[in-house]
Every structure is written in C-alpha cells, then in structure tokens.
Amino acid sequence: MISILRIGHRIGRDKRITTHVALVARAFGADNIMIDTADAKIEDNIKSTCKRFGGNFKIDTGVNAKKTIKNWKGTTVHLTMYGEKLENSVKKINAKKDVLIIVGAEKVPPYVYEMADYNVSVGNQPHSEVAALAVFLDKFTDGKWTDKKFNGKIEILPCDKGKKVISKE
C-alpha cells in the first residue's frame, strides 16, 4: 500500500498545487492521500475525477499529520530537497511494507525530518513537490504505474494527433 500525506496545506493558496499532488498520487499508483487541513472542495474535486476516470483512490482531509506519522505501521518517507539522494534511498526502502510518503508545502516542521524513516531528495535544487512525488513514485514502483488499469467511465487512448476518448457515460 502506498499512502500520501500532504502537510501544510493552506486553503485557497495551495488549492491547485495540492490538487496536482493528489492527481499525481492517483495516476502514479498511490492508494490514497491524506491532507492535514480540512478542505471539502479538494475532496469533491478529486472524488469527481475518480468517479469519471476510475480506480479506487481515496482522499481524506483534516487528518492529524503527527499522529498519522507516529502510528504508521510500515515505512515513512519524507520528500525534501534537503534529503538523501533518490538514487541511493530508493533501493533501501522495503517495497513490501506499507509506505507513507510525506509531501510538504513551503515550510515543514522539524518533527517531520526527525520522525521520517527516510528523508529523500529528488535533486537538491528547488523545484516542486508535484514533480518530486511523480519522479519518486516512478522510481519506487519501477515504472509499474504505467500498467495500472483504472476502468473508468472515461478512457483516453494514446494518439499521435488529436484526441481519442472512449466515454461509457
């Protein structure tokens, strides 16, 4: 099981970035996302995507981040530009255990660095938690996210020009 914990979410300001984090989580093979701040709009938005595009991805908001990390039975991974190199870390993480991937917004409290089993950096340059999560999941699943079947009401078929969309609605 792969779970994502989004911390430091600010309603309004982080709406689109957190939505992208959640959509990346779903598309790249995670099972669910938990967001610390309660945000009904993001919940509705992601649930609506799942309803149309399929899969069993779950979203919860208003989750206590510290308790979630503390009580996690499995491995906890914090994505941060200050962490150990992805190439080295990803080999050490036991993929058979449930993994909780922690994705921060601008400021991450020190307890996260302390409590996480692994602090992992996707490059040590400033970029984006959306990109970091996608690249981490790509490496961690060894690219297997591309085989995932979603069986949605809407299915998009690869196409070299234009759009091929199957709609079962």
Added chain:
Amino acid sequence: MISILRIGHRIGRDKRITTHVALVARAFGADNIMIDTADAKIEDNIKSTCKRFGGNFKIDTGVNAKKTIKNWKGTTVHLTMYGEKLENSVKKINAKKDVLIIVGAEKVPPYVYEMADYNVSVGNQPHSEVAALAVFLDKFTDGKWTDKKFNGKIEILPCDKGKKVISKE
C-alpha cells in the same frame, strides 16, 4: 539545447503552477523557458532563484507561442494526456537536435496538436503538467539531470536528517 514553451498562462490563477513548471525545467536540465503571457513577477521570481542557486537558466515572458513553434529549428514535443505513450515516443526523438517542449495549461488550442512533431503523454490519466515535464525530462535526459552542476551561491548537500546548506553569500 532543451527549451520549454509554457502556453495558456493566466496571470494570478496560474502563478504557482507556472512557477513550478519553470523550476522543474531548470532543475531537470532545460536551458530556458518561454511563457506566452507577459508576467514580470514570475520572471523576477525565477531570476532570483537562478541568482541564488546558480546555473544559466533563462526565462522570457510575453512570447508568441505560434510563431515560436513555427520557427523552431529542431524538434517540437507537446506534452498532453492525449498523446502517444512516453515509453514509445521518447526513443524516437532525436536528442542531438534542439528540442522545444510545449506545456499547456487547462485548454490547449488545436494548432498545437497539429504543429508539434510529437504529442506525448506521460500516462493517459489526468494529473499535472509539472509532473509530466519532470518525468519527461528524466527519461529524455536518461537521468543525466542529476549530474548537472549549478555552482550557486547556495548549495544544498544531501543529508539523512535535517538540512546541510552551504552559503557563499
């Protein structure tokens, strides 16, 4: 040379997503980004990052997208959830030619699909242009972005707990 063209940028609404697109472009080995809508704030923001963290990444805004694609001497690649599978496309693209990677916001005009040499999808599920660009550049550069030296005033060293920052300011 790897250039990014961000189209459909809306000031205000897309501020943070476009900033993430630009930071990903820089961190994952692109040489520059061109943004269709003039936006001095994003220019300043990215230039400030470059000044502190190094590298020769360039940003221009207020660029005519159609002309840029039309006049491009090299290969044009449009990232879209409707495109051909990344795994298949990336092998076909000649990495010795200059490549222009086009990254749209919500609605992309049909001419982009028509004019691009390659329409490439990073998965056929809805997710994020930030993630799509990062994963595409990772595959296209065969992971070589991780070796790039930026020689910035600020350098972050990989670290398993906490933060190791070298500041030459």
